[in-house]
Amino acid sequence: xxxxxxxxxxxxxxxxxxxxxxxxxxxxxxxxxxxxxxxxxxxxxxxxxxxxxxxxxxxxxxxxxxxxxxxxxxxxxxxxxxxxxxxxxxxxxxxxxxxxxxxxxxxxxxxxxxxxxxxxxxxxxxxxxxxxxxxxxxxxxxxxxxxxxxxxxxxxxxxxxxxxxxxxxxxxxxxxxxxxxxxxxxxxxxxxxxxxxxxxxxxxxxxxxxxxxxxxxxxxxxxxxxxxxxxxxxxxxxxxxxxxxxxxxxxxxxxxxxxxxxxxxxxxxxxxxxxxxxxxxxxxxxxxxxxxxxxxxxxxx
Amino acid sequence: xxxxxxxxxxxxxxxxxxxxxxxxxxxxxxxxxxxxxxxxxxxxxxxxxxxxxxxxxxxxxxxxxxxxxxxxxxxxxxxxxxxxxxxxxxxxxxxxxxxxxxxxxxxxxxxxxxxxxxxxxxxxxxxxxxxxxxxxxxxxxxxxxxxxxxxxxxxxxxxxxxxxxxxxxxxxxxxxxxxxxxxxxxxxxxxxxxxxxxxxxxxxxxxxxxxxxxxxxxxxxxxxxxxxxxxxxxxxxxxxxxxxxxxxxxxxxxxxxxxxxxxxxxxxxxxxxxxxxxxxxxxxxxxxxxxxxxxxxxxxxxxxxxxxxxxxxxxxxxxxxxxxxxxxxxxxxxxxxxxxxxxxxxxxx
Numbered sequence: 001x002x003x004x005x006x007x008x009x010x011x012x013x014x015x016x017x018x019x020x021x022x023x024x025x026x027x028x029x030x031x032x033x034x035x036x037x038x039x040x041x042x043x044x045x046x047x048x049x050x051x052x053x054x055x056x057x058x059x060x061x062x063x064x065x066x067x068x069x070x071x072x073x074x075x076x077x078x079x080x081x082x083x084x085x086x087x088x089x090x091x092x093x094x095x096x097x098x099x100x101x102x103x104x105x106x107x108x109x110x111x112x113x114x115x116x117x118x119x120x121x122x123x124x125x126x127x128x129x130x131x132x133x134x135x136x137x138x139x140x141x142x143x144x145x146x147x148x149x150x151x152x153x154x155x156x157x158x159x160x161x162x163x164x165x166x167x168x169x170x171x172x173x174x175x176x177x178x179x180x181x182x183x184x185x186x187x188x189x190x191x192x193x194x195x196x197x198x199x200x201x202x203x204x205x206x207x208x209x210x211x212x213x214x215x216x217x218x219x220x221x222x223x224x225x226x227x228x229x230x231x232x233x234x235x236x237x238x239x240x241x242x243x244x245x246x247x248x249x250x251x252x253x254x255x256x257x258x259x260x261x262x263x264x265x266x267x268x269x270x271x272x273x274x275x276x277x278x279x280x281x282x283x284x285x286x287x288x289x290x291x292x293x294x295x296x297x298x299x300x301x
Numbered sequence: 302x303x304x305x306x307x308x309x310x311x312x313x314x315x316x317x318x319x320x321x322x323x324x325x326x327x328x329x330x331x332x333x334x335x336x337x338x339x340x341x342x343x344x345x346x347x348x349x350x351x352x353x354x355x356x357x358x359x360x361x362x363x364x365x366x367x368x369x370x371x372x373x374x375x376x377x378x379x380x381x382x383x384x385x386x387x388x389x390x391x392x393x394x395x396x397x398x399x400x401x402x403x404x405x406x407x408x409x410x411x412x413x414x415x416x417x418x419x420x421x422x423x424x425x426x427x428x429x430x431x432x433x434x435x436x437x438x439x440x441x442x443x444x445x446x447x448x449x450x451x452x453x454x455x456x457x458x459x460x461x462x463x464x465x466x467x468x469x470x471x472x473x474x475x476x477x478x479x480x481x482x483x484x485x486x487x488x489x490x491x492x493x494x495x496x497x498x499x500x501x502x503x504x505x506x507x508x509x510x511x512x513x514x515x516x517x518x519x520x521x522x523x524x525x526x527x528x529x530x531x532x533x534x535x536x537x538x539x540x541x542x543x544x545x546x547x548x549x550x551x552x553x554x555x556x557x558x559x560x561x562x563x564x565x566x567x568x569x570x571x572x573x574x575x576x577x578x579x580x581x582x583x584x585x586x587x588x589x590x591x592x593x594x595x596x597x598x599x600x601x602x603x604x605x606x607x608x609x610x611x612x613x614x615x616x617x618x619x620x621x622x623x624x625x626x627x628x629x630x631x632x633x634x635x636x637x638x639x640x641x642x643x644x645x646x647x648x649x650x
Contacts, residue, residue: 194381195388198387200372201373201378202399202450202451203373204399205373213387216389
């Protein structure tokens with residue numbers, strides 16, 4: 001008959017003791033896989049990432065600089081490229097602002113009020129994630145295109161939506177709609193309405209309550225949503241491609257411009273412009289990591 | 302300020318939170334709204350604050366209809382159950398919020414705001430925490446900061462929702478006494494909600510006992526405790542021994558034997574006899590039809606309790622009463638029970 005040792009009762013103790021006395025063989029807990037298995041798994045994960053993500057990313061930069069720095073800068077400063085960059089920035093800026101406003105309003109409504117049709121609204125928020133971006137683009141063509149429902153009326157009053165900036169913005173807003181809201185809704189639901197009620201009872205106006213209480217309480221989550229929304233807005237290809245019309249120097253955004261260059265066998269130029277998007281991705285990643293650490297710490301400044 | 306609630310009704314979907322509540326609170330009073338959860342006490346508090354509106358009925362401040370003023374304009378101090386401190390502001394900014402939120406022409410200059418906030422932080426004895434954030438405070442500290450924040454706007458009414466609910470027992474007792482003292486220093490009309498009878502009876506000038514959206518009884522702690530007006534108040538406040546009896550031909554009966562109990566004003570039917578554990582005497586079985594056996598005696602000194610099995614038809618009804626010091630009682634003894642003081646209410650169906 002043997003009594004249980006302290007180590008058998010508490011595996012953590014066993015590890016502690018093993019570390020204290022290196023001569024003793026370390027006992028394994030149920031979740032400690034053997035050394036080899038552990039590192040094999042970690043290695044596979046890294047190899048996978050390297051092969052499928054890091055390598056292509058490096059390749060983008062290698063290709064971009066394959067004809068030297070001058071060719072690189074020429075490719076990103078030629079007028080058509082500059083116009084594509086400007087257009088992408090403009091579309092992203094407008095879409096992000098619109099989605100921030102819509103996102104805040106809708107998240108507020110969903111998180112802080114009880115009303116009929118709320119669950120329907122919540123499932124609607126995710127619609128852009130489940131619809132192919134091409135369909136999203138087509139929807140707007142069918143609505144606002146010349147053959148579309150509002151097409152003749154718009155044509156008669158000389159308003160251009162499809163194959164113009166408004167169409168690009170509409171398609172982008174549609175595709176990036178969920179990002180901000182999805183960040184805000186759970187946080188706002190968790191925070192409830194008591195702080196707002198407290199502010200109102202202390203004599204604050206609705207506007208002051210929003211600026212001083214509601215917004216600061218969600219600011220990191222909001223920034224996080226804005227970041228993801230912006231990254232997607234700049235990188236969006238499918239929906240934008242359908243509504244753009246590909247007018248060079250006018251309605252081509254960066255992703256579309258890259259595709260055209262590539263199709264014309266101007267690989268170096270296409271990769272040069274692609275480095276800008278890749279750079280955006282890297283900046284986004286870093287900012288995302290920072291914001292995640294802020295959100296993790298709660299909302300203290 | 303006087304507060305008057307006149308016949309207030311409030312329903313949430315199918316749930317009647319308030320079913321015709323009327324209440325008067327005098328200026329400078331400290332009133333407790335006491336009841337189990339779902340009794341409508343928090344709804345009543347929120348209606349007074351202007352955070353909810355009654356479907357029917359009225360709230361009057363000093364005789365004037367308060368519904369003409371929004372929550373923002375009512376000038377009430379409200380302490381939330383979970384304090385609702387502004388999490389991204391320091392303690393100082395939390396307390397200053399109400400002062401800074403005033404319209405520009407009424408706003409104090411910055412130094413005056415500083416002075417005032419510091420005075421309030423002194424009052425709640427937490428000035429040393431003024432640069433901290435709410436998440437760095439203990440529950441009791443948050444509670445006192447929430448109170449200082451509410452007092453900053455010089456409220457005409459102070460409303461507190463379960464002010465001690467989220468605190469541990471020791472802090473709770475301290476804060477209770479502290480709140481009572483504070484009320485004596487700053488006699489603002491105050492209303493607090495609680496489900497804890499000790500809290501209500503110890504702190505309040507008057508207690509409003511609520512159940513199922515109605516007021517059961519309003520009175521001083523002594524009145525509510527010593528003279529419960531309804532069956533619910535009797536069971537909810539203080540401990541009671543409940544003996545089911547039957548009233549027939551204006552006589553109280555225990556298994557068809559007449560009991561020497563006054564049941565005037567009660568209709569025939571089932572009723573409950575309520576006796577406080579210290580109001581039940583142990584007598585000889587010849588003196589009363591209430592026969593019982595002593596099962597167990599527990600506790601020491603002043604708080605000795607006896608578990609007694611009252612013979613109730615085929616079964617026994619186990620009661621707990623205060624054990625008398627003399628004559629000494631023995632476990633297993635066959636005794637009679639005689640209430641020295643009691644109340645009788647018709648049994649609810």
